[in-house]
Amino acid sequence: MDAPTPQTEPMPTITYGPPIAMLAEVTHRCPLSCPYCSNPLELTKRDGELSTEIWVDVFRQAAELGVLQMHLSGGEPASRRDLEDMITACRDHDLYSNLITSGIGLTEKRMVELKKRGLDHVQLSLQGVDAEMADLIGGYKGGYSRKMQVAEWTTALDLPLTLNAVVHEKNIDRLPEMIDLAVAMGARRLEVATVQFHGWADKNRAALMPTREQAKLCGQRVAEARERLKGVLVIDYVPADHHADYPKPCMGGWGSTGLNVVPDGRVMPCHAAHTIPHLVFDNVKDRPLADIWEHSSAFNAYRGFDWMPEPCRSCDRKTRDFGGCRCQAMALTGDAAATDPVCIKSPMHAQLQAMAQADAEGDGELTYRTMPT
Numbered sequence: 211m212d213a214p215t216p217q218t219e220p221m222p223t224i225t226y227g228p229p230i231a232m233l234a235e236v237t238h239r240c241p242l243s244c245p246y247c248s249n250p251l252e253l254t255k256r257d258g259e260l261s262t263e264i265w266v267d268v269f270r271q272a273a274e275l276g277v278l279q280m281h282l283s284g285g286e287p288a289s290r291r292d293l294e295d296m297i298t299a300c301r302d303h304d305l306y307s308n309l310i311t312s313g314i315g316l317t318e319k320r321m322v323e324l325k326k327r328g329l330d331h332v333q334l335s336l337q338g339v340d341a342e343m344a345d346l347i348g349g350y351k352g353g354y355s356r357k358m359q360v361a362e363w364t365t366a367l368d369l370p371l372t373l374n375a376v377v378h379e380k381n382i383d384r385l386p387e388m389i390d391l392a393v394a395m396g397a398r399r400l401e402v403a404t405v406q407f408h409g410w411a412d413k414n415r416a417a418l419m420p421t422r423e424q425a426k427l428c429g430q431r432v433a434e435a436r437e438r439l440k441g442v443l444v445i446d447y448v449p450a451d452h453h454a455d456y457p458k459p460c461m462g463g464w465g466s467t468g469l470n471v472v473p474d475g476r477v478m479p480c481h482a483a484h485t486i487p488h489l490v491f492d493n494v495k496d497r498p499l500a501d502i503w504e505h506s507s508a509f510n511a512y513r514g515f516d517w518m519p520e521p522c523r524s525c526d527r528k529t530r531d532f533g534g535c536r537c538q539a540m541a542l543t544g545d546a547a548a549t550d551p552v553c554i555k556s557p558m559h560a561q562l563q564a565m566a567q568a569d570a571e572g573d574g575e576l577t578y579r580t581m582p583t
């Protein structure tokens with residue numbers, strides 16, 4: 211009698227509905243020059259940005275597609291004089307609007323107007339816990355005091371405030387002060403995000419990579435503060451990838467929960483997707499947003515599980531982390547379909563950890579972001 215034919219496990223099917231959130235990168239222009247900027251090396255100039263009319267129509271299309279939250283980002287979105295009209299469009303289409311800002315370019319009058327137009331939430335970046343550190347990291351003198359003013363205006367207008375702190379070798383040890391500052395500023399939420407080396411940030415690996423010990427202590431401090439500040443401050447945490455054993459579920463899985471529209475109108479599955487050279491990104495100027503979400507080659511490139519190589523293909527964590535981050539796999543292995551080297555099962559894991567350690571021990575100078583006009 212023949213031996214029974216081995217049955218291969220059927221791959222779980224991916225079901226994806228509409229995106230929950232859209233990141234509208236309305237401009238690349240920005241007054242700050244943060245060395246950890248994850249925007250591309252090649253930035254879109256002002257004359258290449260989508261017009262107000264197109265953005266307004268994109269917001270309508272996003273709402274029809276099912277998007278609930280609109281994150282307005284950049285660059286510095288306040289650099290766009292038509293920011294108020296964009297907020298109006300979000301309100302007109304029942305989109306929850308979140309302004310992701312450094313605070314530069316906002317005045318009290320402008321904040322009052324944005325609130326009147328329907329702004330729902332403000333997310334303010336925090337480069338440091340005092341003017342000396344914040345202005346050094348942001349490369350903008352006076353930035354810290356402006357930021358404090360914007361936080362005051364935000365809470366006085368009863369708008370919910372989230373602070374976003376990118377932590378790295380130069381500021382990670384001051385996390386306890388950041389947490390105290392967030393409470394003192396009246397923030398409801400603090401995002402502690404360890405630097406990710408996409409875009410410009412990759413030039414600053416040796417200057418910004420925290421050590422394994424710093425990363426571990428940061429995780430412990432977040433856990434302790436979460437417990438202590440229950441009901442006062444919610445803390446979100448993005449741990450240091452390079453010192454971890456398993457990758458993060460980047461974007462909650464490729465093309466499953468969110469989409470990004472960049473300043474010139476191209477639509478991408480994530481913030482760093484432009485670093486994957488073989489992907490072709492459709493533009494809202496040429497194709498409806500819903501059609502791009504459902505049918506474009508870029509969105510379908512890494513949806514589901516069929517594209518996965520081993521060890522992800524037969525790994526039971528794949529429904530939790532979706533194989534990690536495609537852009538990180540691209541940057542570190544040259545193959546966007548490879549297992550994210552952050553994973554302990556990746557053949558490149560040991561090499562990645564050695565590289566991270568070498569970067570952490572290095573003492574590179576900060577290379578500041580340069581901006582288009």
Ligand code: SF4
Pocket residue numbers: 456457521522523525526527528529531532533534549550553554555556
């Ligand atoms: Fe995640 Fe792939 Fe590693 Fe499994 S092998 S834990 S799916 S990255």
Ligand code: FES
Pocket residue numbers: 460461480481482483534535536537538
């Ligand atoms: Fe692109 Fe993670 S940043 S998939």
